[in-house]
Amino acid sequence: MADRAGVSIATASFAINAKETTKVSEATRHHVLAVAAELGYRPNAMARNLSKARTSFIGLITDSVATTPFAGELIRGAQDAARAHHHVLLIANTESDPAAAREATSMMLDHQVRGVVYSTWYHRLVRHPAGLSGVPLVLANCYTDGDEVQSFVPDEEGGGRSAAELLLAAGHRRVAFINHSEPSPASAGRLRGYRAALRAHGIRYRPDLVLTVSHPDQEAGYDVGHRLLRLTLRPTAVFCYNDRVAMGLYDALREEGVRVPDDMAVVGFDNQEIIAAHLRPALSTVALPHYELGHRSLTWLLTQALTPPAPAPTRTLIPCPAIPRHSV
Amino acid sequence: MADRAGVSIATASFAINAKETTKVSEATRHHVLAVAAELGYRPNAMARNLSKARTSFIGLITDSVATTPFAGELIRGAQDAARAHHHVLLIANTESDPAAAREATSMMLDHQVRGVVYSTWYHRLVRHPAGLSGVPLVLANCYTDGDEVQSFVPDEEGGGRSAAELLLAAGHRRVAFINHSEPSPASAGRLRGYRAALRAHGIRYRPDLVLTVSHPDQEAGYDVGHRLLRLTLRPTAVFCYNDRVAMGLYDALREEGVRVPDDMAVVGFDNQEIIAAHLRPALSTVALPHYELGHRSLTWLLTQALTPPAPAPTRTLIPCPAIPRHSV
Numbered sequence: 001m002a003d004r005a006g007v008s009i010a011t012a013s014f015a016i017n018a019k020e021t022t023k024v025s026e027a028t029r030h031h032v033l034a035v036a037a038e039l040g041y042r043p044n045a046m047a048r049n050l051s052k053a054r055t056s057f058i059g060l061i062t063d064s065v066a067t068t069p070f071a072g073e074l075i076r077g078a079q080d081a082a083r084a085h086h087h088v089l090l091i092a093n094t095e096s097d098p099a100a101a102r103e104a105t106s107m108m109l110d111h112q113v114r115g116v117v118y119s120t121w122y123h124r125l126v127r128h129p130a131g132l133s134g135v136p137l138v139l140a141n142c143y144t145d146g147d148e149v150q151s152f153v154p155d156e157e158g159g160g161r162s163a164a165e166l167l168l169a170a171g172h173r174r175v176a177f178i179n180h181s182e183p184s185p186a187s188a189g190r191l192r193g194y195r196a197a198l199r200a201h202g203i204r205y206r207p208d209l210v211l212t213v214s215h216p217d218q219e220a221g222y223d224v225g226h227r228l229l230r231l232t233l234r235p236t237a238v239f240c241y242n243d244r245v246a247m248g249l250y251d252a253l254r255e256e257g258v259r260v261p262d263d264m265a266v267v268g269f270d271n272q273e274i275i276a277a278h279l280r281p282a283l284s285t286v287a288l289p290h291y292e293l294g295h296r297s298l299t300w301l302l303t304q305a306l307t308p309p310a311p312a313p314t315r316t317l318i319p320c321p322a323i324p325r326h327s328v
Numbered sequence: 329m330a331d332r333a334g335v336s337i338a339t340a341s342f343a344i345n346a347k348e349t350t351k352v353s354e355a356t357r358h359h360v361l362a363v364a365a366e367l368g369y370r371p372n373a374m375a376r377n378l379s380k381a382r383t384s385f386i387g388l389i390t391d392s393v394a395t396t397p398f399a400g401e402l403i404r405g406a407q408d409a410a411r412a413h414h415h416v417l418l419i420a421n422t423e424s425d426p427a428a429a430r431e432a433t434s435m436m437l438d439h440q441v442r443g444v445v446y447s448t449w450y451h452r453l454v455r456h457p458a459g460l461s462g463v464p465l466v467l468a469n470c471y472t473d474g475d476e477v478q479s480f481v482p483d484e485e486g487g488g489r490s491a492a493e494l495l496l497a498a499g500h501r502r503v504a505f506i507n508h509s510e511p512s513p514a515s516a517g518r519l520r521g522y523r524a525a526l527r528a529h530g531i532r533y534r535p536d537l538v539l540t541v542s543h544p545d546q547e548a549g550y551d552v553g554h555r556l557l558r559l560t561l562r563p564t565a566v567f568c569y570n571d572r573v574a575m576g577l578y579d580a581l582r583e584e585g586v587r588v589p590d591d592m593a594v595v596g597f598d599n600q601e602i603i604a605a606h607l608r609p610a611l612s613t614v615a616l617p618h619y620e621l622g623h624r625s626l627t628w629l630l631t632q633a634l635t636p637p638a639p640a641p642t643r644t645l646i647p648c649p650a651i652p653r654h655s656v
Contacts, residue, residue: 218606278546
């Protein structure tokens with residue numbers, strides 16, 4: 001290529017790699033680049049990376065890419081942030097297989113990632129991911145005991161409050177909450193938010209209006225819907241732990257001739273588009289901020305984590321915005 | 329590290345990189361590896377890659393990772409195949425943005441991928457992806473005019489036939505088909521399959537039993553459901569273009585007091601888990617083979633494409649299996 005352009009290899013290299021020295025004139029540089037483009041010459045990114053202290057890779061580990069569209073949103077957010085900072089994402093999906101997780105970690109360290117985002121498909125406590133102690137790390141949608149690693153997680157309490165607020169602002173006073181019975185940041189946080197919203201409206205919290213389900217899916221929503229309608233003091237509004245529960249609840253209400261929202265207002269959680277936007281009537285809900293979790297984590301890695309002094313890790317809450325539709 | 333192990337740098341390097349020469353004894357090799365492990369030594373994969381003719385990267389371009397769980401399944405299939413062949417996936421999601429696609433292509437060529445899988449979230453004709461002429465290429469869920477590039481796509485006709493067969497095998501003779509009005513491999517293929525199944529059962533094809541919708545979603549299924557029940561010769565079974573249409577159809581049938589499957593049998597397409605498995609009753613459907621599309625494409629790249637002579641490209645059909653549940 002240098003031959004074709006009639007310059008030395010060093011000159012061609014200086015021109016192409018745009019070193020900050022001024023060893024080649026602008027004119028020469030343009031000439032070399034034109035010849036390079038004509039020949040389809042492509043600088044070898046790895047050779048370039050090798051000559052720098054660090055590469056431009058960032059790792060993203062997900063524990064489930066296929067189950068829900070959530071991981072997709074998180075990947076999209078992370079990728080947009082990586083692009084904005086001229087970095088390339090190395091994505092590895094472990095499907096919760098420890099061997100796959102070890103391999104992913106190895107692969108990322110082998111390729112000298114500048115940092116790793118470790119993410120889970122539902123908000124939960126995790127142990128410090130093994131084998132990643134030598135590299136900047138950030139957690140998305142999960143956190144460690146004691147928060148010794150920076151993390152970005154959904155503001156479940158704020159989301160629960162927003163969900164209940166959709167119902168309370170419409171004038172409802174007897175608002176039930178169908179919660180997940182398993183202890184988790186989501187079930188605990190959404191309950192706190194629900195209670196805070198009641199308090200703000202001067203409404204006494206009634207434990208008998210909180211029903212729980214062990215598997216928060218459509219079938220559970222259907223079953224609990226029938227229970228709900230048998231309560232002595234029937235609620236006029238229900239906040240469901242997630243959109244799937246709300247979808248099953250719709251079926252139960254329809255069977256009993258209870259109209260949404262006229263006879264019963266319903267709010268979900270998750271904003272799982274394919275359900276929430278297409279139920280009859282379309283479901284008012286609260287969105288999980290997966291795009292933002294991915295975007296904020298990546299941005300933190302590329303700005304905060306790599307600029308000394310490293311900031312003290314915190315668990316940063318990302319808002320869960322209300323998505324009003326037609327079920328309230 | 330060599331120092332600590334008491335061997336020369338060359339010996340340590342031979343031991344760690346497991347060259348096929350026998351320049352180091354097994355005993356020395358084990359000793360060096362033990363010291364390396366103890367020191368947390370990690371070979372630099374990029375330096376290793378540079379010394380080989382080609383790297384171990386494979387590129388995967390998707391046009392939409394966040395809209396449906398389909399891209400996730402395809403990624404999972406591709407990743408499993410890549411792992412089995414000791415390759416690393418570089419995943420880029422373009423969200424149909426041409427600038428993002430150009431960047432993804434550049435990034436992959438910069439990192440000297442051994443091949444690229446180009447995939448789309450719905451089965452369609454694409455133009456030859458720009459800028460990828462110098463690298464082995466395979467298409468997943470899409471194909472080019474004239475099939476000059478190897479592709480793996482769903483067998484829409486076989487899937488349509490399986491869907492209709494679920495209904496015909498249960499004894500139905502008046503089977504309607506709600507199709508997508510837009511010409512596509514899916515709408516054309518599923519219609520051919522539906523007609524082939526009727527033929528195989530000696531049933532005359534009636535165009536008036538094929539209804540079309542312009543947006544195949546729940547709202548369309550709801551509207552067409554009401555049309556369906558007004559037909560002079562009411563069908564006893566319906567094959568829906570996809571699960572979302574079936575979900576809306578359920579709502580219309582319920583409103584009109586038509587029970588599934590007693591009064592009307594329903595079959596969907598896609599096996600979009602969150603809908604199909606959780607409708608009341610659970611929806612019998614036909615699965616799109618996204619995992620297999622990803623897996624087969626990757627495997628083809630790493631086996632067929634890289635072993636000369638390169639095989640002539642074909643459009644390979646991947647079966648869409650029937651998933652019987654409780655709606656027939």
